Amino acid sequence: MPISRGSQAQHRVILTVYRLKLLGLRKRLPFFCAAGAHPDGHRSARRGSGQPHTALRALHLNPITSPNPLPHFPFSDRLPVLVWKAGVSSILNASHLKHVAPPFASEPTVPDSHPVGSSRFLRACLRQTVDRTPVWFLRQAGRYMPEYRAVRKHHTLLEICRTPEIAAEVTITAAERLGVDAAIIFADLLLPLTPMGLDFEFVAGEGPQVHTPIRSLEHIQALRTDRTADLTYVARAIEKVASHFSKPRADGDQLGIIGFCGAPFTLASYMIEGGSSRNYIEAKKMMYAGDGAWPLLMEKLNTVLFDYAQQQVEAGADCIQVFDSWVGALSVTDYRQFCLAPTTELVQRIKALGVPVIYFGVETASLLPSMAETTADVLGLDWRIPLDQGWQAIGPGCAVQGNLDPIALFAPLDVLESRVREILSLASGRAGHIFNLGHGIVPGTPVENVIQVVEWVRQFSLASRTTL
Numbered sequence: 001m002p003i004s005r006g007s008q009a010q011h012r013v014i015l016t017v018y019r020l021k022l023l024g025l026r027k028r029l030p031f032f033c034a035a036g037a038h039p040d041g042h043r044s045a046r047r048g049s050g051q052p053h054t055a056l057r058a059l060h061l062n063p064i065t066s067p068n069p070l071p072h073f074p075f076s077d078r079l080p081v082l083v084w085k086a087g088v089s090s091i092l093n094a095s096h097l098k099h100v101a102p103p104f105a106s107e108p109t110v111p112d113s114h115p116v117g118s119s120r121f122l123r124a125c126l127r128q129t130v131d132r133t134p135v136w137f138l139r140q141a142g143r144y145m146p147e148y149r150a151v152r153k154h155h156t157l158l159e160i161c162r163t164p165e166i167a168a169e170v171t172i173t174a175a176e177r178l179g180v181d182a183a184i185i186f187a188d189l190l191l192p193l194t195p196m197g198l199d200f201e202f203v204a205g206e207g208p209q210v211h212t213p214i215r216s217l218e219h220i221q222a223l224r225t226d227r228t229a230d231l232t233y234v235a236r237a238i239e240k241v242a243s244h245f246s247k248p249r250a251d252g253d254q255l256g257i258i259g260f261c262g263a264p265f266t267l268a269s270y271m272i273e274g275g276s277s278r279n280y281i282e283a284k285k286m287m288y289a290g291d292g293a294w295p296l297l298m299e300k301l302n303t304v305l306f307d308y309a310q311q312q313v314e315a316g317a318d319c320i321q322v323f324d325s326w327v328g329a330l331s332v333t334d335y336r337q338f339c340l341a342p343t344t345e346l347v348q349r350i351k352a353l354g355v356p357v358i359y360f361g362v363e364t365a366s367l368l369p370s371m372a373e374t375t376a377d378v379l380g381l382d383w384r385i386p387l388d389q390g391w392q393a394i395g396p397g398c399a400v401q402g403n404l405d406p407i408a409l410f411a412p413l414d415v416l417e418s419r420v421r422e423i424l425s426l427a428s429g430r431a432g433h434i435f436n437l438g439h440g441i442v443p444g445t446p447v448e449n450v451i452q453v454v455e456w457v458r459q460f461s462l463a464s465r466t467t468l
């Protein structure tokens with residue numbers, strides 16, 4: 001019998017493991033024992049001690065049902081990172097292996113007893129079948145919510161982000177109040193700017209402002225990439241959230257925990273423009289200048305963003321969302337020339353940590369096929385494109401998240417209901433749809449409407465699956 005392409009991939013992994021063993025790596029790769037050790041799928045069983053994720057999950061391989069189960073090796077729980085750093089990244093490159101692994105939709109590769117298997121959010125990220133469509137919301141913890149406003153009365157936004165107890169509380173309160181299937185850690189996109197050496201503040205009514213925006217190669221050369229440890233308050237908050245949600249919920253589902261970071265373009269645009277921008281003139285000038293400034297900035301940002309994402313994964317994030325909120329300002333040519341490669345590198349490095357990556361942007365209809373080339377597991381869609389058209393543009397190899405217009409949450413209930421139904425019907429129960437908004441919840445949104453949407457998604461998607 002010929003060796004299947006999937007098992008060839010496994011043999012490559014085994015070879016890599018042997019090679020690394022020869023390199024003298026000693027610690028244990030927990031996955032090889034975890035699959036059997038934690039049949040109940042409790043998050044507590046896979047969290048703490050920095051052990052939650054695995055090379056094999058990144059590779060979408062299943063060691064339990066595999067015809068060639070992998071042997072136990074005394075290995076590092078940071079194997080994927082070490083492999084990357086050892087320069088053999090191609091072997092753990094999920095984009096490469098996606099082609100040899102069986103497609104999720106038709107052949108689920110993670111059994112229900114595995115922790116991933118008990119989270120409908122994570123299963124949907126990996127295009128596995130789910131009992132119903134998972135749902136969460138961009139900016140689900142924010143000013144529209146009275147509980148958040150009450151905390152905000154006593155603390156600045158940055159104080160909340162930098163105090164793990166408060167950030168965790170805000171994250172947990174929003175997820176529980178709404179009854180969603182995933183909790184996104186309360187933090188802000190711009191936090192990594194501080195350890196890089198750029199001060200910023202949030203000015204009421206105007207959004208973020210960077211005190212000294214970067215405009216020259218010299219300034220970029222001076223940016224620091226060695227102080228990402230200053231951001232571990234986010235990881236500490238994730239640990240608290242993970243511990244709070246360590247057990248499956250009443251319906252047996254394990255709530256997903258989402259960490260996040262900015263994509264290099266969107267963060268660079270804040271650093272260069274100094275804040276929100278309409279035309280991105282300074283950022284684009286730097287892209288076009290060809291003096292080496294832009295590639296150096298991308299490289300430095302990727303160093304910091306990867307380290308930051310890794311801290312979050314080690315703390316218990318099940319998934320990382322990469323926000324490229326303003327990428328829609330780019331032409332396809334500019335995206336491909338200046339952003340696709342660094343973003344792909346970031347996505348693939350995070351995937352190699354063993355977690356799915358959601359890549360999100362706004363006004364991206366023309367960019368979707370290029371964004372899919374990053375090999376992100378999930379692409380976020382905004383509301384301007386019908387979900388089925390967006391999914392078609394991306395192709396079947398990627399899950400989708402979206403895409404209700406956040407302003408539809410202000411509509412009368414019958415209109416809102418029809419929009420929710422429309423999105424679910426365009427997704428038509430296909431594996432790999434995560435219900436969300438096309439962008440963040442805005443202040444003033446009625447909380448009860450958000451809760452109603454969760455209820456509808458649950459009801460309608462359950463009903464459609466039972467009638468399939």
Ligand code: CP3
Pocket residue numbers: 137138139140141142143152157174184185186187188189190202205206207208260276323325439440
């Ligand atoms: O539940 C959640 O999603 C909240 C956590 C969160 C915040 N910022 C807290 C926050 C997340 C995921 C972000 C990401 C973020 N921050 C993005 C990407 C997401 C997106 O919407 O595209 C961006 C572009 C930023 C930068 C940023 N932070 C802006 C532009 C603003 C001002 C927005 C405004 O309406 O004033 C912020 C401030 C901010 N970050 C708020 C919150 C809850 C609101 C301000 C406050 O509480 O004082």
